Amino acid sequence: MSSNAVAVEELGQTECLRVTPRFRWHPTAVFGLVVFGIIVGASLFASQLSAYDPTHQDILHRMKWPTLQHPFGTDALGRDVLSRIFYGGRQALLISFVSVVISASAGTVLGALASRRAGSLLDEILMRTIDLFLSFPSIIIALMIVGLLKPGFWSLVLALTITGWTPYARLARAVGLEICSQTYVEAATATGESEFLIMRKHILPNTLGPILAQVFLRFGHTLLIIAGLSYLGIGIQPPTPDWGSMLADAQPYMQRLPTLILFPGLVIFITTLSVTLTGQGLMLMFDPQQRRTW
Amino acid sequence: MISKPKSTNPSLLEIKNLKTYFYSREGVVKAVDGVDFHVKVGEIFGLVGESGCGKSVTSLSILRLVNRPGKVVGGTIQFQGRDLLALSDAEMKQVRGDRISMIFQQSLPSLDPVYPVGDQIVEALLVHNKMNKRQAWDRAVELLNLVGISDPARRARCYPFEFSGGMAQRVMIAIALSCEPDLLIADEPTTALDVTIQAQILELMLELRARLGMAIILITHDLGVVAETADWVAVMYAGRVVEESSVGTLFEEPLHPYTRGLISSIPVLEQDRERLSIIPGVVCDGIDMPAGCKFAPRCQTRVEHSLAICSRREPDLIETSPGHKVRCWLYEDANQPAAVSQTLSGAPA
Numbered sequence: 173m174s175s176n177a178v179a180v181e182e183l184g185q186t187e188c189l190r191v192t193p194r195f196r197w198h199p200t201a202v203f204g205l206v207v208f209g210i211i212v213g214a215s216l217f218a219s220q221l222s223a224y225d226p227t228h229q230d231i232l233h234r235m236k237w238p239t240l241q242h243p244f245g246t247d248a249l250g251r252d253v254l255s256r257i258f259y260g261g262r263q264a265l266l267i268s269f270v271s272v273v274i275s276a277s278a279g280t281v282l283g284a285l286a287s288r289r290a291g292s293l294l295d296e297i298l299m300r301t302i303d304l305f306l307s308f309p310s311i312i313i314a315l316m317i318v319g320l321l322k323p324g325f326w327s328l329v330l331a332l333t334i335t336g337w338t339p340y341a342r343l344a345r346a347v348g349l350e351i352c353s354q355t356y357v358e359a360a361t362a363t364g365e366s367e368f369l370i371m372r373k374h375i376l377p378n379t380l381g382p383i384l385a386q387v388f389l390r391f392g393h394t395l396l397i398i399a400g401l402s403y404l405g406i407g408i409q410p411p412t413p414d415w416g417s418m419l420a421d422a423q424p425y426m427q428r429l430p431t432l433i434l435f436p437g438l439v440i441f442i443t444t445l446s447v448t449l450t451g452q453g454l455m456l457m458f459d460p461q462q463r464r465t466w
Numbered sequence: 467m468i469s470k471p472k473s474t475n476p477s478l479l480e481i482k483n484l485k486t487y488f489y490s491r492e493g494v495v496k497a498v499d500g501v502d503f504h505v506k507v508g509e510i511f512g513l514v515g516e517s518g519c520g521k522s523v524t525s526l527s528i529l530r531l532v533n534r535p536g537k538v539v540g541g542t543i544q545f546q547g548r549d550l551l552a553l554s555d556a557e558m559k560q561v562r563g564d565r566i567s568m569i570f571q572q573s574l575p576s577l578d579p580v581y582p583v584g585d586q587i588v589e590a591l592l593v594h595n596k597m598n599k600r601q602a603w604d605r606a607v608e609l610l611n612l613v614g615i616s617d618p619a620r621r622a623r624c625y626p627f628e629f630s631g632g633m634a635q636r637v638m639i640a641i642a643l644s645c646e647p648d649l650l651i652a653d654e655p656t657t658a659l660d661v662t663i664q665a666q667i668l669e670l671m672l673e674l675r676a677r678l679g680m681a682i683i684l685i686t687h688d689l690g691v692v693a694e695t696a697d698w699v700a701v702m703y704a705g706r707v708v709e710e711s712s713v714g715t716l717f718e719e720p721l722h723p724y725t726r727g728l729i730s731s732i733p734v735l736e737q738d739r740e741r742l743s744i745i746p747g748v749v750c751d752g753i754d755m756p757a758g759c760k761f762a763p764r765c766q767t768r769v770e771h772s773l774a775i776c777s778r779r780e781p782d783l784i785e786t787s788p789g790h791k792v793r794c795w796l797y798e799d800a801n802q803p804a805a806v807s808q809t810l811s812g813a814p815a
Contacts, residue, residue, distance in 0.1 A: 355575040362529055363563030363590045363641065373589065377580045 201453020207446035211439070215261040222255035226413045235429050244435045247418070248425060253432065256413040257439055263408045264415060265443075267325060268394040271332035276387050278333075279340025284375050286341070287348025288367070299345070302338045310335035311400060318406045328407065332394055343386055347379045381455065388451020392444035399440055415440050477544075478681050479528070479649060480504040484541035486520075486527045493753040497523040497536070499705040502783070505649065505698075510675060510682045512696030512713070514689060514728070518749045520705040521685045525651045528683075529568060530558050546648065564594040567642035571654035573635035577626035583637045584610070584622030590644045609640040614670060632663035636670070643674065651683045656691060668695050689728055693717060701725050704749055704760035707783060711790040721792040723767040759795065771796065 214221060230250035238245045244253035286295040305313070314331040321327035351357060352375065360370050401407035402416030410417060415436040422432035486498040498520040505511045513521050526532050528543055530550065543550040550561065570576045577586060587606035588599065597605070603622070610618035613636040626634060635655060642650055652671065656664040672695055675682055684696055692699055693713060700710040701722065709722040720726045727745040747764040756762055762776040775795050783793045 355570055355572050356578045358531065359568075359570060359576040359638070359641075360578075361531060361562070362568040364559045364561070364593055365563075365589075366559065369593070373581075374578050378578070380580075 196457075198453040198457045200449050201457055204446045204449030204451075204453055207442060208450055211261060211443050211446065212265065214258050215265060218255075218258035218262065222252070222258050224252035224255045226251060226255040226259040227411045228252075235425065237429070238431060245429065245431050247421060247432055253418075253435055256418060257415070257435060260413040260415045260418060260436065261439070261443070263325070263412060264395055264398045264402075267328050267332065267398055267408075268391055271329045271336055272387055272391050272394055274329070275333045275337035276340050276383060276390070279337035280344040280376070280379060280383050282337070283341035283344025283346075284348045284371060284379060287345045287352055288371060288375060290345075290349055290352070295345075298341065302341055305335065305338045311397065314397065314401060315404070315406065318401065323406050323409055328398065328401070331401075332397065335397075336390065336394065339390065340383060340386060343382055344379045347382050348375050351375050351378045381458075384458075385451055385455050388447055388454070391451075392447045395440065395444055395447075476507055477504050478507045478509075478546065479683075480542075480544040481524075481528070482542045482544070484524065484527060484543065485539045486523050486532055486536060487539050488536040490535060490753075495751075495753055496705050496755065498527060501541075501702070501705070501707055503700045503707060503710060505681050505683060507648070508675065508679050508681055509698055510672075510684055510696045512692035512699040513683060513685045513702060514687065514692055514699060515702035516687055516728075516749060519702045521687075521702055522653055524702070525568065525653050525683060525685055528651065529562055529566060560594075563590060563642075563647075564645045565647055566649045566651065567645070567647045568651040568653065569635070569638045569642050569655050571657050573631055573638050573655075573658065574626060574629070576638050577629075577634055579626055582623045582625055583629065587622075587637070587641050587644055590641045594645045605644070606640075609644060610637070612643070612674070613637070613640045614666075615640075630663075632659050632667065635659060635663075635667055639667075639670065639674070643678065643680075646678060647680055649681045649683065651685070653685045654687070655684070657686070657688070664691075671695065689732055701728070704755065706760060706793065707791075708761065708793045709791065710783075715787075715790050719790075721786060721790070721797060722761075722794050723765050723796075724761050726767075759793075767796065 233246055234248055234250035236242055236246040242252050247253055282298055286298045289295050313335050317331040318327050357370060357374055360374055398407055399416030402414045403420040407416055408414035418436040419433060426433055482502050484498055484501045488495040488497055501524055515521050527538050532538060538551060584606045587609055588602040591602040591605055607618045607622050610622055615621050615636055656667050686692060696713050699713050699716050700707045703724050709725045720729055730743045733742055745764055750756060750760060758777040758779050759781055762768055768776045773795055781793050781795045781798055783791050785791050786797050
């Protein structure tokens with residue numbers, strides 16, 4: 173307040189007061205981050221948190237409703253559901269993270285390159301390749317890749333990256349096209365900046381906002397695809413516990429013991445939701461012009 | 467107006483027969499077709515004309531920034547003894563921003579919204595100079611101070627959206643001046659600003675010219691701006707220079723009917739007129755150019771003098787008096803334009 177008053181007194185000294193509000197946390201982002209943090213934390217410290225070995229079978233106590241000993245009950249083989257949920261996120265979260273990071277960076281760089289060279293052969297080849305990928309449902313491509321290779325960590329990452337980079341490339345190209353037509357890119361050329369510098373300093377940073385929003389959306393989406401692949405039996409392989417395969421295992425007992433479906437399903441839902449909310453909140457936080465609106 | 471002895475100043479930029487064409491689907495648009503002029507060291511050179519006459523394309527051609535489908539197809543641009551059109555891309559990058567820099571009409575969109583303005587000046591400095599970030603930042607603050615931004619150390623950390631158009635234009639000037647260029651091309655630098663700010667920016671440019679000694683090409687459609695700032699003027703029409711002279715001569719004794727039209731269309735306060743005088747019609751579209759003088763279809767003088775040659779052959783740019791050139795059939799034979807100018811002076815009733 174005092175600095176503003178000084179600025180106003182400098183009459184004839186013209187214009188701008190500091191209008192950017194101070195950085196503050198958006199409640200949605202805080203909520204999303206806390207929930208997501210709890211889930212990641214639980215996965216990291218699964219061995220400390222679990223009372224049981226997630227693969228230990230106790231046939232005598234199979235198909236139990238939640239009790240004090242087993243807060244989420246036990247499954248058809250007598251394994252503790254809570255322990256399996258603690259462990260079940262580890263693989264999925266890691267695979268999702270790795271594949272999203274790789275596909276977002278590759279897709280963004282390719283898309284930005286294409287936008288700067290719009291109409292060129294490179295652009296044409298890239299865009300038609302994307303069309304080709306998008307004309308098949310991604311789950312089919314992923315099925316094919318994992319089917320050809322052996323199911324495992326890296327084959328899943330590969331499958332998800334190959335099906336996952338296209339939205340980023342499209343988005344980066346679309347946003348890049350708009351940026352390339354901006355005067356500040358022309359001005360940068362007029363100051364003698366190289367193509368590389370223009371790409372790194374102007375085009376990529378300006379595409380980052382929409383790309384980041386996409387990253388958070390796709391992270392949740394990727395988690396769902398992994399769950400789907402595990403459900404189909406080609407994702408994370410037993411005995412490694414996984415939320416998606418827990419759903420698949422629970423299917424025959426849906427009516428006898430609905431908690432077997434309910435808990436892994438809820439966890440997948442909450443994880444996806446928390447990531448998306450975090451993304452939305454961060455978007456608002458890092459856009460100084462948006463900071464005034466909440 | 468600071469008038470300098472023109473003849474003693476060496477030439478900084480010499481453009482000869484510059485041709486920049488745009489290859490569109492409908493045909494070849496000759497946006498710039500045989501432009502000649504030269505700019506002397508430390509001179510403010512006004513380039514005047516209405517929208518679409520090729521002013522901006524000329525300036526972009528100098529920096530070789532004309533994008534597809536446009537192309538510089540002919541002519542030479544001698545700058546400090548080198549032909550810019552013959553330089554390699556890498557050599558041209560050395561010239562851009564370092565020896566010749568440019569400011570644009572739209573000042574706010576010329577700044578990247580994701581960086582504080584100080585960083586953008588630093589960036590321009592680092593492209594052409596060997597210095598570390600700390601030195602560059604200090605220099606950036608210094609430059610902001612030079613262009614009259616108060617509290618520059620704090621403002622350097624502001625983002626472009628926190629700036630008004632006038633302040634953003636000052637920042638653009640700071641960026642353009644960062645490497646102390648020999649030539650500054652200002653493409654309608656004040657068009658997007660309101661009049662008071664406009665005057666401040668022009669004042670600033672005059673002051674900086676006096677201090678740093680650079681030449682300025684001032685592109686504008688505003689004759690008022692030219693009268694206040696420029697030393698030498700070229701009037702462009704349909705991709706050609708139609709008249710060129712010192713600023714004083716142009717306003718006292720305009721020769722070309724188009725220049726007269728431009729000058730008489732400026733509203734004058736004392737005159738009580740119902741309507742402003744206008745030049746009928748618009749600039750021809752560049753594809754279907756008239757065969758003779760490009761201004762002939764809109765030229766009332768031609769009709770008054772019943773000159774038939776105008777629509778058949780294009781006149782050359784001739785020198786009627788030392789330093790005063792005009793492209794018009796009216797002056798092709800008579801070297802004494804006074805007789806004609808008397809019959810022409812004054813707006814049509």
